[in-house]
Amino acid sequence: MERFAWKGRIKPGKQAEYKRRHDEIWPEMIEVLKGAGIRNYTIWSDGDVLFGYYECEHGIAYAEKAQANSPVVDRWNEYMADVLELEMDPETGAQPKLKQMFLME
Secondary structure, eight states: OOOEEEEEEEEEOOHHHHHHHHHHHHHHHHHHHHHHEEEEEEEETTTTEEEEEEEEEEEEEHHHHHHTTOOOHHHHHHTTTEEEEEEOOOTTTTTTOOOOOOOOO
16 A cells, blocks of 8 residues: 655635535545545645645555546546645646655554
8 A cells, every 4th residue: 555645735714615625525526536546535734734645555656547537636626726725746637745754654
């Protein structure tokens, strides 16, 4: 199981809206994530700074490809554009991977 971590930023004054949208995440978005083999997906915030983490049951490359080819993910990204600032990797269409520095299992 590979791990994936990303970072982003909530646009100023949009924290409550960001939280509301995730509290009401679309069922079809959950289906895409599960179909991509994504498990244990968590997002934390520190003020406006976000840190996301998930585990990839079929590997990171598979999860990235499944998301990049999904019209649901495209719609979600458009829906979130007014509340969220993310860098995207032009090769994968996903957030740039953070470098793992430590792991304790």
